[in-house]
Amino acid sequence: AAIAACERASRWTAALSLLRRGGSLPSWNTAMSACEKAGLWQLALLLFLQLPDYRLSPSGVSYNTAICACEREGLWQDALFLLSQRRELEEADNIAVGSAVSACAKAAQWERAVAMVLKPWDLAVLWSGLVDSRCCSAALLACQKVSKWLQALDLFRGYPAASEVVRHPEPADFAFAASACDEVHHAGPASEIRHALSQSRVLRRSTAALDAVIAMDTIAAGDSCGELLRGMLLNWRRADFIWDKLVSNLAVEPNHICYVAYAKAHLLAAGPTVAVRILDRMRKAGLGSGNGQASVLQLQCLLLLCHSSPTESHLSDLATFLEGSAGLNVTGSGRLLESEWRQLRNSATQLSSEPSSLTLHQLLVLYHVKRRSLMTTWPDYAAGLEYLSSQSSEVKP
Structure with missing residues (x-):
């Protein structure tokens, strides 16, 4: 009881002190758990390895704690070895399997993580009935780390049939699936996933679900409509509605x-103009500070506004943003975003010193903006022609 109390309070030192006086297997398991929860994965594994020295045989709980300790550091090989040993001892549970999949994900072992979710019957240890939504989320994360977007979509669409247990995607998984569709520009899967989301209760309680639906409408509208204009109109109106x-x-x-x-x-x-207002509302809500995606999007919008209509107000907004984001570090956010940020900053410098040297299409920097935005169908306007205002009769976002 005393060791259990130490575990609940994350007092691992006290738990170890009590353990030195001797203890049963449940006491050792509790001490291991206290160390694991405190982030002392090495100590938790050491206690696990010492069990035979005290003539104690590891139980399922012992193995689960050790596998969770491996998960913390992405020790996927050790996690899988312990999982196989646990299977020999007794039937594995979803805690052990989920932690092992998560360990593979943290180590970017995406192929193994996906195989454990979609094809568990191919593995030496059979646990197909124990693959739950946590396992699928971890495998999706593994795909994300190495930009395996098509594999991520296959995994997401295989949710219902991947095991004997009925599972439902987590809210964040919908948002990730939207990102995967966005990266490979697949309108078909986007429409399917959006339909599944609309039929799910998760839509009512998840901000990730809101993000997913908006993103999927962007993809589907841009890819499934015969006319780009009609597709974009559907997109922003649908986004407003949602x-x-x-x-x-x-x-x-x-x-x-x-x-x-x-x-x-x-x-x-x-x-x-509307996009900037939305991002301003986000920052007033205390969100997105230092976020790379939000920053590149806002700078893209401000450059277009200044190029179309270089008023004192627009130029002042651009200068304020550039000054406030001077220390933004996008390193580690992905090579594409880093490149876009540098290019946008260079364009801002060029626009400030020699606006006539840039045309509209040269300012379309963001990947999806220069490939799918309505502005790609416009003439390649020079600076100062107020083309955003002149086109307002066609598009009023």
Whole structure:
């Protein structure tokens, strides 16, 4: 009881002190758990290895704690070895399997993580009935780390049939699936996943779900419509509808990812003014500070506004943003985002010193903006022609 109390209070030193006086296997398991929860994975594994010295045989709980300790450091080989040993002892449970999959994910062993979820019957240890949503989320994370977007989509779409247990994707998984569709520009899977999301209760309680629906509408509209203009109009109006329904009617509290997706929808529909307002609302809500995706999106919008209409107000907004984001570090955010940030900053410098040297299409820097935005269909306007205002009769975001 005393050691259990130490575990609940994360007092691992006290737990070890009590253990030195001797103890049963449950006491050792509790001490191991206290160390694991305190982040002392080496000590937890050491206690596990010392069990035979005290003539104690590890139980399923012992193995679970040791596997969880391996998960913390991405020790995937050790985690799988312990899982196989646990299977020899007794039937594994979803804690052990989930921790092993997560260990593979943290070590970027995406092939093994996906195989454990989609094809558990191919492995030496059979645990197909124990693969749950946590396992699938971990495998999706492994795919994300190495940009295996198509494999991630296969995994997400295989959710219902991947095991004998009925599972449902976690809220964040929908948002990740939207990102995967976005990266490979697949409207078909996006529509399927969006339909599944609309049928799920998760839509009513998840900001990740809101982000996913908006992002998927962006993908589907841009890819499934015969006319780009019609597709973009559907996109921003659909985004407005979803935002109003969930945020205003259902009181879902959006996170920064939702705001960025919403702003992006309007930017693709040639509405940088509205996109900037959305991002400003996000920052006033205390969200997205230092976020790379939000920053590149806002700088793209500000450059377009200054290029179209270089008013004192627009130029002042651009200068304020550049000054406030001077220390932003996007290193580690992905090579594409790092490149876009550098290019946007260079364009800002060039626009400030010699605006006539840049045309509209040269300012379309972000990957999806220069490939799928409505502005790609416009003439390659020179600076100062107020083309955003002149096109407002066609698009009013």
